Amino acid sequence: MLSCKQTWHTAFHLHLLVHVLAEGATRVYYLGIREVDWNYAPLGKNTITGQSIANDMIASSFLQPAENRIGSIYRKSVYKQYLDETYTSEIPKPSWLGFLGPIIRAEVGDTIIVHLKNFGRRPFTIHPHGVFYKKDSEGSLYPDESSSQDLKKDDAIPPGRNHTYTWTVPEDHGPTDDDPACLTWIYHSHVDAAKDIATGLIGPLLICREGTLKSVSQRRHDADLDFFLMFSVVDENESWHLDQNIASFCGDPSTVDEEDEGFRESNKMHAINGKLYANLPGLTMYEGDWVNWYLLGMGQEIDIHTVHFHAETFLYRSGKTYRADVADLFPGTFEVVEMLVGNPGTWLLHCHVADHIHAGMETLFTVFPKHDSVLLKTNSYTETPPEDEDNGHHFVLFGSKLAHSQVEATIIFLAVTGVLLFLIACTFLGVIIYLQRQKRLRRNRRSILDEGFKLMSTKKH
Numbered sequence: 372m373l374s375c376k377q378t379w380h381t382a383f384h385l386h387l388l389v390h391v392l393a394e395g396a397t398r399v400y401y402l403g404i405r406e407v408d409w410n411y412a413p414l415g416k417n418t419i420t421g422q423s424i425a426n427d428m429i430a431s432s433f434l435q436p437a438e439n440r441i442g443s444i445y446r447k448s449v450y451k452q453y454l455d456e457t458y459t460s461e462i463p464k465p466s467w468l469g470f471l472g473p474i475i476r477a478e479v480g481d482t483i484i485v486h487l488k489n490f491g492r493r494p495f496t497i498h499p500h501g502v503f504y505k506k507d508s509e510g511s512l513y514p515d516e517s518s519s520q521d522l523k524k525d526d527a528i529p530p531g532r533n534h535t536y537t538w539t540v541p542e543d544h545g546p547t548d549d550d551p552a553c554l555t556w557i558y559h560s561h562v563d564a565a566k567d568i569a570t571g572l573i574g575p576l577l578i579c580r581e582g583t584l585k586s587v588s589q590r591r592h593d594a595d596l597d598f599f600l601m602f603s604v605v606d607e608n609e610s611w612h613l614d615q616n617i618a619s620f621c622g623d624p625s626t627v628d629e630e631d632e633g634f635r636e637s638n639k640m641h642a643i644n645g646k647l648y649a650n651l652p653g654l655t656m657y658e659g660d661w662v663n664w665y666l667l668g669m670g671q672e673i674d675i676h677t678v679h680f681h682a683e684t685f686l687y688r689s690g691k692t693y694r695a696d697v698a699d700l701f702p703g704t705f706e707v708v709e710m711l712v713g714n715p716g717t718w719l720l721h722c723h724v725a726d727h728i729h730a731g732m733e734t735l736f737t738v739f740p741k742h743d744s745v746l747l748k749t750n751s752y753t754e755t756p757p758e759d760e761d762n763g764h765h766f767v768l769f770g771s772k773l774a775h776s777q778v779e780a781t782i783i784f785l786a787v788t789g790v791l792l793f794l795i796a797c798t799f800l801g802v803i804i805y806l807q808r809q810k811r812l813r814r815n816r817r818s819i820l821d822e823g824f825k826l827m828s829t830k831k832h
């Protein structure tokens with residue numbers, strides 16, 4: 372009977388586990404706001420023409436420091452990710468992210484917790500697009516009728532202070548059947564949204580269907596690579612650090628006229644992730660890779676961008692699937708295009724607006740030739756994303772291929788069924804033992820009675 376009791380406990384715990392899984396994962400992020408000196412063109416040249424910035428008339432008007440020009444280096448405030456609440460070990464991010472904050476990923480049903488600490492010199496926040504939040508986690512300062520002081524703490528985190536933001540992803544915030552598997556969003560500071568974003572406080576947020584993300588790396592099961600690119604004319608004249616930048620980087624700060632249109636124009640950085648003229652590193656892939664390009668448009672009325680990929684086409688899903696090689700972006704619009712890369716070489720990737728090309732909104736990506744393992748990996752004639760060929764993440768059960776989350780669900784289902792069967796068997800066995808014992812007792816009673824009769828009859832004699 373003891374073993375049956377233990378089984379009950381196990382069954383109860385399994386029930387809790389199922390409950391937890393059904394509730395989705397909790398994804399915790401420690402983000403810190405830090406100041407950095409950001410170089411929009413650290414290579415000192417236009418990598419596409421090979422010309423040095425100093426010798427390029429247009430590039431130098433944006434990037435060459437002078438008496439009354441800031442040049443290519445600007446102080447910015449950015450989001451960085453840390454390992455824990457000590458905010459001492461920074462989690463490195465891919466070089467191609469530029470000054471964008473770390474990628475926050477979650478699935479439908481998950482809870483995202485962001486512990487944000489402000490190491491900057493002004494109040495800042497974090498405000499997400501596309502997820503569910505209550506008033507204490509909106510991260511926006513405006514007269515929103517929030518009465519209690521606790522509901523205002525998220526609106527502006529003073530320097531040196533912190534706040535914890537909780538966002539959830541209910542079913543009605545997830546991708547629909549007509550959407551791609553993951554929706555592209557952003558997060559940014561929203562004390563003064565325009566100025567906070569121009570200062571550098573923006574990053575990518577990805578919301579996926581259940582079962583899309585690997586549990587450890589958080590990368591997608593159904594793709595080889597993810598790249599997030601923000602096309603934005605970053606207006607450094609709008610940055611909170613403008614005065615500091617003039618003081619630190621202009622040859623003679625006293626000659627600067629902040630009202631001068633030429634000065635203002637020199638601070639408009641036509642950037643992809645904060646780099647100009649193909650100074651953005653790390654956009655490399657292999658022929659045959661299935662690549663998701665998440666494209667973010669930000670800025671103002673000049674920020675109408677047409678993102679053109681040389682040598683490759685991509686698929687754009689919006690109910691139906693379309694093929695194109697140019698994607699449109701407006702300020703505050705986010706798109707994902709899917710590309711089966713098939714043409715080895717180093718290729719241009721740029722905004723197709725003529726003025727923006729001149730001003731440096733271009734970069735390069737490199738497709739390495741297919742190597743043997745990749746040859747096995749993808750059939751280049753299919754237009755569906757590759758099944759995850761990484762055997763470590765796939766299981767075959769009863770002849771069908773299952774993803775990690777499906778395997779978890781199956782194991783729990785089998786365990787619960789096993790426990791139930793065991794309980795039924797225990798009960799059945801108990802009944803049989805009881806009946807047996809009753810039978811034996813009756814037999815014993817009968818033999819005792821018999822003995823009694825025998826005794827009585829011998830006494831009579």
Ligand SMILES: *[C@@H]1O[C@H](CO)[C@@H](O)[C@H](O)[C@H]1NC(C)=O
Nearest residue numbers: 456457458488531532533534
């Ligand atoms: C966050 O702020 C609280 C007080 O508001 C403080 O007790 C705590 O130590 C802070 N945490 C960090 C990591 O700074």
Ligand SMILES: *[C@@H]1O[C@H](CO)[C@@H](O)[C@H](O)[C@H]1NC(C)=O
Nearest residue numbers: 608609613629630631632635
């Ligand atoms: C640039 O920004 C400064 C500070 O916000 C402002 O005073 C100035 O008018 C701006 N210049 C132009 C040309 O808009």
